[in-house]
Amino acid sequence: MGEGTAGRMGEGTAEGTTGSTSHGLRCEVLGPLRALRDGTQIPLGPPKQRAVLAVLLLQEGRPISYDALVEAVWGGAPPAHVRNLVQKYVSGLRRALGEGPELSWTGAGYRFTGVRIDDLAERRHLVDEALAARDAGEVGRAVELARRAEEMWRGEFAEGLQAPYLAAERLRWAEKRLTVLEALLEGEIALGRSFEYVHELVRLVAAHPLRERLVELLMLALCRTGRPSDALAAYEAARRRLADALGADPGPALRSLHARVLRQDPELLPSPPVPVP
Numbered sequence: 001m002g003e004g005t006a007g008r009m010g011e012g013t014a015e016g017t018t019g020s021t022s023h024g025l026r027c028e029v030l031g032p033l034r035a036l037r038d039g040t041q042i043p044l045g046p047p048k049q050r051a052v053l054a055v056l057l058l059q060e061g062r063p064i065s066y067d068a069l070v071e072a073v074w075g076g077a078p079p080a081h082v083r084n085l086v087q088k089y090v091s092g093l094r095r096a097l098g099e100g101p102e103l104s105w106t107g108a109g110y111r112f113t114g115v116r117i118d119d120l121a122e123r124r125h126l127v128d129e130a131l132a133a134r135d136a137g138e139v140g141r142a143v144e145l146a147r148r149a150e151e152m153w154r155g156e157f158a159e160g161l162q163a164p165y166l167a168a169e170r171l172r173w174a175e176k177r178l179t180v181l182e183a184l185l186e187g188e189i190a191l192g193r194s195f196e197y198v199h200e201l202v203r204l205v206a207a208h209p210l211r212e213r214l215v216e217l218l219m220l221a222l223c224r225t226g227r228p229s230d231a232l233a234a235y236e237a238a239r240r241r242l243a244d245a246l247g248a249d250p251g252p253a254l255r256s257l258h259a260r261v262l263r264q265d266p267e268l269l270p271s272p273p274v275p276v277p
Contacts, residue, residue: 026118027119
């Protein structure tokens with residue numbers, strides 16, 4: 001969206017983008033796991049059954065062995081009757097989801113086909129479109145698309161489900177979400193909307209105190225709203241946090257911005273909003 005963000009927003013592999021379905025079933029994980037048929041939410045059973053469904057969905061049609069499924073859902077200490085539980089939950093999911101998706105056992109393990117994670121696929125499409133708009137110089141459109149991608153979140157990834165595999169995925173998707181949010185905020189600043197987002201950036205820096213990119217954006221927003229002394233204070237606070245937590249100095253990008261603020265770089269001065277067509 002702005003200078004220096006190349007490659008930051010992209011999400012890599014096409015998670016959740018297996019072929020679209022035609023049986024009215026929609027699955028979502030950007031928040032509590034849910035499945036809807038023709039807009040009506042389907043009861044998915046107890047928490048561990050829902051965790052099994054989430055793990056199977058995230059395989060994107062690839063088979064997962066029995067042992068790998070148990071490890072993903074229960075970790076290294078499954079209950080003694082775990083085999084019966086797996087069979088019970090698989091049968092329960094087949095009944096709950098009905099016709100359309102196919103949950104079958106193959107020589108390689110359980111394979112779940114005819115279904116996709118719809119909100120992940122839609123979010124990735126929005127992020128890709130935002131990247132294309134940014135690269136074409138359409139900052140306003142890029143910001144709007146990135147905001148739509150952000151608004152798809154209903155909570156944490158697979159919120160509330162306890163399983164080792166899902167905990168790791170939750171962390172991974174939290175990072176992806178934050179990366180897109182940083183690009184979105186950079187675009188808003190480039191459009192001259194720094195004043196509206198200073199408080200949001202203060203909140204994000206407090207939530208992620210060692211994330212230098214957020215400090216950089218906060219400093220930029222403060223400068224663009226005529227508050228260079230506050231930008232220098234934000235840098236100093238970040239420098240102390242990094243030293244205390246990691247024994248390290250700020251990275252090159254943050255140090256460079258600090259030097260620009262000190263020398264009163266004219267490009268950091270307040271600028272009028274960019275008109276958005």
